[in-house]
Amino acid sequence: MRHTISVLVTNEFGVLSRISGLFSGRGFNIESLCVAETMDPKVSRMTIVSSGDNKIIEQITKQLNKLVSVIKVHDLTGEEYLKRELVLIKVHAAPDHRSEILNIVEIFRAQVVDVGANTYTIEITGDEEKILAITELLRPFGVKELVRTGRVAMARSIKRKENK
Amino acid sequence: MEKMNGAEILLESLLKEGVDTVFGYPGGAVLPIYDALYKHKLKHILVRHEQGGVHAADGYARATGKPGVSIVTSGPGATNTVTGIATAYMDSIPMVVFTGQVPTALIGNDAFQEADIVGITRPCTKHNYLVKDVKDLTRIIKEAFYIATTGRPGPVLVDLPKDVLTAEYEFSYPKKVDIPSYQPTYKGHKGQIKKAMDLIVKSKRPVIYAGGGAVLSNAAAELTKLARKLKIPVTNTLMGLGSFPGTDPLFMGMLGMHGTYTANMAIQSTDCLIAVGARFDDRVTGKIDEFAPHARIIHIDIDPTSISKNVTVDIPIVGDVKEVLKELHAAIPKGANFTKYISEMKNWDKQVEKWEKTHSLSVKQGKNERIKPQYVVERLYHLTKGDAIITTEVGQNQMWAAQFYKYDKPRTFLTSGGLGTMGYGFPAAIGAQVAFPNKTVIDIAGDGSIQMNIQELATAVECKLPVKVAILNNRFLGMVRQWQELFYDKRYSYTCLGKKPDFVKIAEAYGGVGLRAEKVADVDKIIKKALSINDRPVFMDFVVDPKEDVYPMVPAGQPLSKMLLV
Ligand SMILES: Cc1ncc(C[n+]2csc(CCOP(=O)(O)OP(=O)(O)O)c2C)c(N)n1
Numbered sequence: 001m002r003h004t005i006s007v008l009v010t011n012e013f014g015v016l017s018r019i020s021g022l023f024s025g026r027g028f029n030i031e032s033l034c035v036a037e038t039m040d041p042k043v044s045r046m047t048i049v050s051s052g053d054n055k056i057i058e059q060i061t062k063q064l065n066k067l068v069s070v071i072k073v074h075d076l077t078g079e080e081y082l083k084r085e086l087v088l089i090k091v092h093a094a095p096d097h098r099s100e101i102l103n104i105v106e107i108f109r110a111q112v113v114d115v116g117a118n119t120y121t122i123e124i125t126g127d128e129e130k131i132l133a134i135t136e137l138l139r140p141f142g143v144k145e146l147v148r149t150g151r152v153a154m155a156r157s158i159k160r161k162e163n164k
Numbered sequence: 165m166e167k168m169n170g171a172e173i174l175l176e177s178l179l180k181e182g183v184d185t186v187f188g189y190p191g192g193a194v195l196p197i198y199d200a201l202y203k204h205k206l207k208h209i210l211v212r213h214e215q216g217g218v219h220a221a222d223g224y225a226r227a228t229g230k231p232g233v234s235i236v237t238s239g240p241g242a243t244n245t246v247t248g249i250a251t252a253y254m255d256s257i258p259m260v261v262f263t264g265q266v267p268t269a270l271i272g273n274d275a276f277q278e279a280d281i282v283g284i285t286r287p288c289t290k291h292n293y294l295v296k297d298v299k300d301l302t303r304i305i306k307e308a309f310y311i312a313t314t315g316r317p318g319p320v321l322v323d324l325p326k327d328v329l330t331a332e333y334e335f336s337y338p339k340k341v342d343i344p345s346y347q348p349t350y351k352g353h354k355g356q357i358k359k360a361m362d363l364i365v366k367s368k369r370p371v372i373y374a375g376g377g378a379v380l381s382n383a384a385a386e387l388t389k390l391a392r393k394l395k396i397p398v399t400n401t402l403m404g405l406g407s408f409p410g411t412d413p414l415f416m417g418m419l420g421m422h423g424t425y426t427a428n429m430a431i432q433s434t435d436c437l438i439a440v441g442a443r444f445d446d447r448v449t450g451k452i453d454e455f456a457p458h459a460r461i462i463h464i465d466i467d468p469t470s471i472s473k474n475v476t477v478d479i480p481i482v483g484d485v486k487e488v489l490k491e492l493h494a495a496i497p498k499g500a501n502f503t504k505y506i507s508e509m510k511n512w513d514k515q516v517e518k519w520e521k522t523h524s525l526s527v528k529q530g531k532n533e534r535i536k537p538q539y540v541v542e543r544l545y546h547l548t549k550g551d552a553i554i555t556t557e558v559g560q561n562q563m564w565a566a567q568f569y570k571y572d573k574p575r576t577f578l579t580s581g582g583l584g585t586m587g588y589g590f591p592a593a594i595g596a597q598v599a600f601p602n603k604t605v606i607d608i609a610g611d612g613s614i615q616m617n618i619q620e621l622a623t624a625v626e627c628k629l630p631v632k633v634a635i636l637n638n639r640f641l642g643m644v645r646q647w648q649e650l651f652y653d654k655r656y657s658y659t660c661l662g663k664k665p666d667f668v669k670i671a672e673a674y675g676g677v678g679l680r681a682e683k684v685a686d687v688d689k690i691i692k693k694a695l696s697i698n699d700r701p702v703f704m705d706f707v708v709d710p711k712e713d714v715y716p717m718v719p720a721g722q723p724l725s726k727m728l729l730v
Contacts, residue, residue, distance in 0.1 A: 009345075013294070014286070018286060021287055058472065068345060069291075069345060
């Protein structure tokens, strides 16, 4: 199962390689990893998407916690959380396709951020389903390049009661 | 405040940390440190290879419980420490290694003798640092010692660029560390302790399985007290030997691949396994799904990652072993429950005794036979009255040292358990001897392993360290040969070492003493002679029967019940 793990680390030289080294050294996989400074410049947040059975995920969180540079580990999976990803898509935009592409852009509340002679570059933010949906719709026009940030995530402030 | 350069600050900081001895080897990048060491009150042992230096610091740490300290130069000096650091890491040994580094301005330029040692050692240190500014030096040293010695201990490396060592700054050593992200848990959870005790007193066949954690947390007294009070038989891992008296009637010997019949049978039938500072290593468990199949498992460990890593545990208790054992003892119930439990233990005790009688470790040495390596270890035990610090190399020698010498006290058996590093034992013995100049320290070695750090003879001779090395000379890489015999149809591919070198001559060439035993009658003679020497190292070359194998043996991947007993 996929897990989204949010990790606070001290913002110091080499910390990224400590984390990625832990994953590669122990054979844990990383699907995506985002990292940037928090409000406190001494602290960075990493959002890691990984997958594995419960035992593996338990080891991942414990091993992360064990690193001296790790302040806090929070596995968001299983609770309510927001997940977002930003994607830039450069799509072939022949004159007779332009309005159709703009239509899709509008429906998805995306944005055209750059225009070339034969291309549009589209920026879209959302969760994976949304991103998958728009790329599928744009694919027939010819996607020239696609860049994704990987997932960032945050727990919701108010949690709905789980009713299972 | 008085200004000092970085090198002087380093030495002052070491004194503040209570360090009295460092093991090191100089070079360009650490010249400022060596200049500061000149006529300094810190004792510096000049080793002959950086790997030897780190193992010596490790041996010093294991024997004393204090952190070992090593200083080496940049580049090759630093890379030579890697095996030593990895050895300490796998066995959770507190240690701080200081490496020289090229000046900060040159880092990343492929400068002369530059190596990214922080990058190289990241996966085999508990933590490591590159000091970029002399202002941070004392804080980092303080943190390094704190991290190395607290929680689950381990090696910490501090990389020191040359310009940091020469830069001047005021010396003031911090009183406290402030690392919010590092907060080990020491006290066990009260509820878990109660649950554990409930389980224990309801059990009928409990077993304590104690590992290196019991030694590291100085918990031998607490462990012994608890086991005796509850009459629970105890088995040790290789790393745990000495944490429970080897001569106690409750002691079953080591478990696992070369464990005793009794210990392994007890594991396979126990209904309550109490793992104390042990980590269910594959050499201990054999086939993991069939390990302790009837047991509910209590696992006490300071490192949460050790818990439920290899086996699923019923009652985990995260905390310092010593603390938790004390709390467990306090939780022993009184009255009828306890009496009932104790009376149950009589049957269990009888069963354990029966296994003991079916198969126990013993040596049969005929007078005219070739010397058996097991016999040598047994004689070492008797002639030292069990009162020596034993270190080992790796291979058959290590297993026989674990099986045939009995360890009544912790920190008297020093061996590379996790990494299995050949070449560990001799420099580790030097480290232990430096710490305890008046104790008998013996490295039980193989003729292969001893050649992996044999250059340290020079260190021992120069420092007048009377370290004894008992070479169980079988002219083979014995343990590998044993596997070839058992699992590769006796195809002895590149494991025969032949009769060379002449270890007696080597010892003498360095200025030590060399002794040789070729007949059974010589064994006691040369051991006694060696024990009488107190001013230089002694090599005892025991020419032993090369056909001897280590038994019992559980082939890798088999359950513990599938022991080969021959
Ligand atoms: C540095 C290193 N290289 C290789 C090995 C693999 N190995 C394990 S035991 C062994 C043989 C050791 O031979 P020796 O020191 O003569 O001891 P014996 O088994 O004969 O007692 C070898 C090569 C190791 N453990 N460490």
